[in-house]
Amino acid sequence: MSTEHEAIIKSGKKEKVIKITGLDNGMVIDRIGEGESLEYIKILHIKKGDPVLIGMYLPSKKRGIKDIIKMENRYLSEEEIDRIAVIAHLSGKTPTISEIRNGKPVKKIDTTLPQEIFKVIRCSNPLCICSKEPHTTDTRFTVIKTNPLLIKCYYCTRTMKEQEITLL
Amino acid sequence: MIRDGTWDKKDFISILLITKSEMECIDEVAKVFDRDIPDEEINPKFLVYRQKESTLLEGKNMASLFYEPSTRTRLSYHEAMKELGGKVNGFSVGTGSSEAKGETIYDTIKMVEVWADVIVMRTRTEGAALRASEITHRPVHNAGDGSNQHPSQTALDRYTIKKEFGTLENLIYTFAGDLKYGRTNRSLLDEISRNNPKEINLISHPIVPMSDDYLDMLRDKNIPFYQYFEKEKLAECIIKSDVVYISRPQEERFVSIDPKEKDEILNFIVLTASMLKDIPYDKQSKSVKPIILHPLPRKNEIHINVDNTPFARYFKQAANGIPVRKALLCLTMGVIR
Numbered sequence: 001m002s003t004e005h006e007a008i009i010k011s012g013k014k015e016k017v018i019k020i021t022g023l024d025n026g027m028v029i030d031r032i033g034e035g036e037s038l039e040y041i042k043i044l045h046i047k048k049g050d051p052v053l054i055g056m057y058l059p060s061k062k063r064g065i066k067d068i069i070k071m072e073n074r075y076l077s078e079e080e081i082d083r084i085a086v087i088a089h090l091s092g093k094t095p096t097i098s099e100i101r102n103g104k105p106v107k108k109i110d111t112t113l114p115q116e117i118f119k120v121i122r123c124s125n126p127l128c129i130c131s132k133e134p135h136t137t138d139t140r141f142t143v144i145k146t147n148p149l150l151i152k153c154y155y156c157t158r159t160m161k162e163q164e165i166t167l168l
Numbered sequence: 169m170i171r172d173g174t175w176d177k178k179d180f181i182s183i184l185l186i187t188k189s190e191m192e193c194i195d196e197v198a199k200v201f202d203r204d205i206p207d208e209e210i211n212p213k214f215l216v217y218r219q220k221e222s223t224l225l226e227g228k229n230m231a232s233l234f235y236e237p238s239t240r241t242r243l244s245y246h247e248a249m250k251e252l253g254g255k256v257n258g259f260s261v262g263t264g265s266s267e268a269k270g271e272t273i274y275d276t277i278k279m280v281e282v283w284a285d286v287i288v289m290r291t292r293t294e295g296a297a298l299r300a301s302e303i304t305h306r307p308v309h310n311a312g313d314g315s316n317q318h319p320s321q322t323a324l325d326r327y328t329i330k331k332e333f334g335t336l337e338n339l340i341y342t343f344a345g346d347l348k349y350g351r352t353n354r355s356l357l358d359e360i361s362r363n364n365p366k367e368i369n370l371i372s373h374p375i376v377p378m379s380d381d382y383l384d385m386l387r388d389k390n391i392p393f394y395q396y397f398e399k400e401k402l403a404e405c406i407i408k409s410d411v412v413y414i415s416r417p418q419e420e421r422f423v424s425i426d427p428k429e430k431d432e433i434l435n436f437i438v439l440t441a442s443m444l445k446d447i448p449y450d451k452q453s454k455s456v457k458p459i460i461l462h463p464l465p466r467k468n469e470i471h472i473n474v475d476n477t478p479f480a481r482y483f484k485q486a487a488n489g490i491p492v493r494k495a496l497l498c499l500t501m502g503v504i505r
Contacts, residue, residue: 136274155295
């Protein structure tokens with residue numbers, strides 16, 4: 001199976017095919033909600049020299065319109081996958097993540113919200129140890145409810161509702 | 169009946185991290201150090217510790233890190249340590265800590281673990297004791313962390329209630345005062361809620377109510393509870409309660425409350441002897457209800473004329489702090505197993 005993506009774009013009466021080249025090795029984050037790819041790019045800390053392709057507002061059979069990110073020779077850490085899971089949960093549009101090796105998808109990565117979220121969300125309590133000493137204390141939250149999202153800080157035990165959540 | 173709880177923790181951080189069996193264990197060991205309790209009421213396996221009480225912690229050092237003011241908790245931890253033969257070193261707010269120089273709790277813990285066998289800390293920072301317990305292999309006691317938890321207070325509150333009623337179960341509780349910022353209310357509610365209470369009444373000024381997560385917890389556990397925002401409800405609830413737990417408005421945590429409302433909160437709960445005068449009690453009987461508890465210090469929420477009524481228990485409650493904290497020190501340091 002090729003990892004190349006095609007999108008047919010209509011411009012007036014004309015149709016144009018945009019090809020997004022496949023990867024040899026790396027990660028594809030596909031079916032991102034429309035216009036949300038930049039939110040993901042923000043948290044991925046792309047370094048100079050990392051080849052990345054971003055497709056935005058592309059027609060999609062399953063989603064209608066989607067964004068897509070392809071990263072060559074770049075793999076996601078567990079922490080980054082958790083971050084993606086949180087953004088996806090808040091936006092309500094869950095992307096698919098595939099790991100590519102030698103031009104073929106070898107693994108689908110689960111982006112459902114984990115039960116415990118580490119180093120992703122900022123505690124809204126300014127008196128919490130993870131807010132006051134962020135250099136020595138990583139944030140850690142337990143998911144209490146998923147719909148609507150309700151999480152609890154491991155350290156100060158304060159609960160946070162969906163609208164209070166901000167990412168680090 | 170002597171219940172034989174088991175202890176399996178290095179630290180004493182939060183009631184939620186301590187099992188019911190471990191709480192039973194604290195009660196049993198506290199009896200060893202409680203001079204009101206005769207030898208025959210002590211678990212025989214612990215009796216030996218009563219005989220060697222003054223040397224149990226010989227050669228052990230306690231780091232006493234009080235970043236926030238404290239009188240009862242700090243002094244009773246110190247007294248407990250000293251009476252067990254141990255030594256105390258440390259600081260209380262504004263006296264000799266490097267916090268003012270910007271030292272992190274992480275670095276302070278790394279420093280004191282070199283010489284301390286146990287670390288007792290009170291902070292404004294919430295979750296600090298829990299974080300400290302991850303940093304060090306030494307036992308850490310949370311002596312209060314902001315508005316979060318105050319578990320040793322809960323251990324002594326529980327001990328006091330059990331001493332009066334023999335159980336925590338099937339009792340009617342009334343909490344009155346600052347339920348939003350008062351950490352002792354939250355900690356005690358955690359403990360009571362797993363001990364099958366008959367009913368819980370929560371009375372506060374509407375600006376300082378019990379937090380939603382605790383109300384949800386009570387709902388989830390199907391515990392009958394009533395929330396009131398009228399001061400007149402106090403007299404009504406006192407009559408039906410077994411335990412009335414009053415707490416001080418945490419004025420120091422009122423950052424964004426306007427002065428008029430602050431004044432209203434400060435004068436919202438005021439218990440006087442006249443509110444108790446019609447409650448029947450048997451002068452011959454030792455058991456009285458309701459008992460009035462308060463973690464102290466008080467401002468004007470309990471008038472001093474309540475002190476001489478048969479219902480006041482807050483000074484006895486404070487005195488129970490020493491045997492309970494002795495038990496906690498011995499258990500976390502592994503001196504009593």
